[in-house]
Amino acid sequence: MWKKRLAKLWIFVRTHKVRVLVLICILAGGAWYGYTKIKPANTEVKYTTVAVANGNIMATVSGTGQIAEENQVEIKPTSTTTVTSISVKEGDSVKEGDTLMKLDSASATTSIEQAEASFESAQANYNKVLAGTTSAEIEVAKTQVESAQTSVDNAEENYDAVVSLQKTSVSNAYSTLLNSGITSFSSSGNGSGTVPSNTSGSIPATATTTSTGNAIPSSGNTSTATVTISGTYTGTTEGTYKIKITVTDSVYSFTISGLESVTGKLTPDVPVKFGKKGLYLTLSSTGTVVNNSVWTLPIPNTLASNYLTNYNAHQTALQNQNQALVSAQNNIDSAQAQLDQAEAALAQKQESADSASVAAAKSQVVNAKTQLQTAQDSYDNTIITAPFDGKITDIAVKAGDSVSQAASVATIATPEKVVTISLNEVDIPNIAIGDKATFTFDAITDLTVSGSVAAIDSAGTVNSGVVTYTVTLKMDTQDERMKPGMSASASVVTDMSNNTLYVPSSAVKTDTQFLSSYVQVLDSSNTVQKKTVTTGLTNDTSTEIKSGLTEGENVITKTTSASNARNSSSSKSTNSSSNILDGMSGGDMPAGGGPGF
Structure with missing residues (x-):
């Protein structure tokens, strides 16, 4: 039956060659299309890297405003404290930097002393790490190892003696029991x-x-x-x-x-x-x-x-033996632990300082120096000075008064031009009086002027739900081309780290599981490594790296991938399809009009 069906099928193919060929081409094309869609293409991953750099990084706050004519500026303290003395009176002319009044500095003085001690300790430790361990310290460590070894030997000898003594005691008690x-x-x-x-x-x-x-x-x-x-x-x-x-x-x-x-x-x-x-x-x-x-x-x-008495005595001897052996073994374990610690300490002292230890010690120095500078700034803020040349128009306090950040203690008028800008409430906590600033001017493109923050309004202005504060900045240079009302852009430096490592901010990622920061480093063998880092200052472009990286390492800032189509495979498949079609043409079938079974 099946031979007759095959014969009929072959006759149909020979009489409808064109239709069959078209059908085969359609099926082959569909199969190849599905293959290319399902099987993934070759993917080449490319990395954009930037080397870890060493330099200075600063955080800034920017705002725009105008140049103002002669201006009166209210002088306000940076903390809540007590006025201890006043050096000027209303109507006095003052120069920039003149002392106007002094505030209670007891707490600030203590902070400076503590910060100085911490800095000196960190610096001494850094110098010690660089110099390595002295021969005297190594000899002390060796002596500690020898002492710990002696303790282990004594503990082991004591254990053997306890074993022998307790064995004899138990044996005697058992003999007495047996002879009851x-x-x-x-x-x-x-x-x-x-x-x-x-x-x-x-x-x-x-x-x-x-x-x-x-x-x-x-x-x-x-x-x-x-x-x-x-x-x-x-x-x-x-x-x-x-x-x-x-x-x-x-x-x-x-x-x-x-x-x-x-x-x-x-x-x-x-x-x-x-x-x-x-x-x-x-x-x-x-x-x-x-x-x-x-x-x-x-x-x-x-x-x-006497049996019960002898039996109890034997049980007591067994208990005493167990307790004595446990105690003797604990003494050995304790002595061995102390020996291990002494040997580890000696090995560490005998090794030269590694880069990680040096980096850690250096980081401690940098942190201590930052704390010292912060303490010094706090102390400097207890001495209120004139932000620029001018005349005292008002003294609002007297010695012994308590003052706060929101209250004006004095007012100074200046004939010099100043810049007033508006800053968003989010930026205000980041700036302080005395912070350095730079200015550029739309009308004077070739002029850049340095200056500092002179005053910050204690009350904000609400406009369409947005709260802003007026900040007055003085300029270190008075240029005759600057006119009142001219537009000015100011960039205030809120923090700075010098001689520190930094990377592009795009390279720093956050590990949400461990709540830590990390970067991906491409090593010399093009292998990607994940490294956990401790970050510091961050601005619009860069992020400070306090630990976890070394200068010169290549961090990945961008990853791209490209797909390559398999043209050679497509060509091969097409040729195979053609050969199949060629093999089904004409009279290649056996004589008789059907398969040769």
């Missing part, structure tokens, strides 16, 4: 005088203790002779001796089984050593012995009056 009330008992074969079973380590309440050395004959036992056990049991195994005495023609023999297997002869009233564990057997000459009588000797004798 050594005596023989008549067995069940002699009557009812058997030793009761007891595994609890205590004497049964209903049992009768015994401390005699004679056997206890059972009820109805005709043996009247006594068997006495003497000596000291030197074995270390608990168990039982069974003593069987036979009488043949007035000759006494004994057979011992249990802890030891021994046979021998007996002479009344003569002690006979049996076994190898220090015990002796004596048969009395008085009384009679029934043939095959059996006595039992338990080791230890749990019915002895």
Whole structure:
């Protein structure tokens, strides 16, 4: 059936060649299109890098305003404090930098002293790291290692001594326990005088203790002779001796089984050593012995009056041994830990300063210097000086008054031109009186003037929901080309770090999981490494790096990728399709009009 269907299919193909060829081309094209869409193309990743630089970085706040004519400026303190003295009065002419009044400086003086001490300590540590450890310090470290080694040796020797002492103590207590009330008992074969079973380590309440050395004959036992056990049991195994005495023609023999297997002869009233564990057997000459009588000797004798005392003493010896060994081992561990620390400290002192240690010490110096400068600035702010030349028009306080940042303490009028700008409320907390500034002017393109912040309005102005504050800035240079009303742009420096590492801000990323900053570094083998960094100042273009990078490392600022199409594969697939089509043309089929099966 299937051969006939194939034959019909072949006839259809031969009579409709064009349609079949078109259908095959469509199917092949669709397959190739799907292949190129599903299979990913080659992707080449490219990185844009910038080397870590060393230099100065500053944070600034910018604003625009106008040049103003003669102006009156209110002088305000930078903190809430007390006026201690006033050096001017209303109407006095002053020069820039003249002292107007002094504020309480006790707290600021203390801060300076503390900051100076921190800076000196950081500088000394930095110098020490650079110089490396002295030979005297290394010798001290070696002595500490030797002392720690001696402590370990002593602790180990003490441990061995404790082991030996405690072993002897436990052995003696156990020997005493095993020898508790050594005596023989008549067995069940002699009557009812058997030793009761007891595994609890205590004497049964209903049992009768015994401390005699004679056997206890059972009820109805005709043996009247006594068997006495003497000596000291030197074995270390608990168990039982069974003593069987036979009488043949007035000759006494004994057979011992249990802890030891021994046979021998007996002479009344003569002690006979049996076994190898220090015990002796004596048969009395008085009384009679029934043939095959059996006595039992338990080791230890749990019915002895001193058994419980000896048992407790042995348990105490075991506990003391465990506690003593634990304590001795702890002493070894503690001594070894101190030795490890001393050896690590010596190794560290013997190593030369590495770059990471130097960088850390240098960072401490930079931070301490910054803190010192901050403390010095706070102290300088307790001395209120004239921001520029002018005349005192008002003194609003007297010595002893408390003042705050919002209150004016004096007013100064100046004939010099100043620049007034408006700053957003977000920027105001970042600036302070005395901050350095630079000015540029739309009408005088070739002029750049330096200056500083002279005054900051304590009250803002609200316009369309936006709060701004007027800031007055003085200019260090008065140029005759500057006219009142001219537009001016001011850039106020709010913070600065000198001789520090910095990178483009676009290179710094945030790890949201660990709440830390990091950069990607491309090393010499083009391998990308993630490095956690500590950042400092940041401005519109750059970010300070306080730790985590070294100068010259290449940080990645941008990553791009490009896809390459597989043209060669496409060409190969197209050729293959053509060969298939060529193979299906004409009379390549077997004769007879069908497949050659």
